[in-house]
Amino acid sequence: MIRSDFIKTDARELHGAHTRLMPSEAEALQFLLPLSNDYPDIEMWYRTKVVPGLRCGTRTLLRVERANELVALGIAKMDEHELKVCTVRVAPSHVGRGLGLRIFDGLLRWLDHDQPHLTVSASKLPAFERIFDYYNFKRTSEVSGIYLPGSTEMGYNESPRSD
Numbered sequence: 001m002i003r004s005d006f007i008k009t010d011a012r013e014l015h016g017a018h019t020r021l022m023p024s025e026a027e028a029l030q031f032l033l034p035l036s037n038d039y040p041d042i043e044m045w046y047r048t049k050v051v052p053g054l055r056c057g058t059r060t061l062l063r064v065e066r067a068n069e070l071v072a073l074g075i076a077k078m079d080e081h082e083l084k085v086c087t088v089r090v091a092p093s094h095v096g097r098g099l100g101l102r103i104f105d106g107l108l109r110w111l112d113h114d115q116p117h118l119t120v121s122a123s124k125l126p127a128f129e130r131i132f133d134y135y136n137f138k139r140t141s142e143v144s145g146i147y148l149p150g151s152t153e154m155g156y157n158e159s160p161r162s163d
């Protein structure tokens with residue numbers, strides 16, 4: 001089953017890292033943490049960016065569950081500045097079963113765009129290359145040290161800047 005958590009609330013309630021998480025938000029965070037070693041501040045990002053965005057409608061969180069267990073999720077962002085696939089994670093026990101592709105399909109439908117911006121750690125790129133090829137995503141940048149010293153983040157589908 002694939003599901004989207006989309007809840008609107010008053011934006012004044014959403015500031016800070018101490019926002020009380022709803023059970024589905026807390027479950028998603030607990031799923032993300034062990035799968036996100038390349039992103040040391042992911043909990044702060046989730047609490048201060050993702051949850052407020054979910055509640056005001058600028059982000060979506062798609063979940064895939066098997067036997068009432070969360071096994072994959074994806075987060076996307078849509079605002080006046082950016083259309084972005086923020087994260088896609090699949091439990092190691094479910095890798096290779098097409099769940100990443102299902103998540104990407106759902107996020108692209110929600111974004112209503114087939115070439116959104118996204119980044120991926122070079123160390124994780126092999127897990128995503130087939131999906132990126134399938135969607136014809138174009139590599140547009142490589143930046144070192146954004147999240148961890150010595151790591152490289154690969155950018156895709158970035159719009160050219162006009163200066």
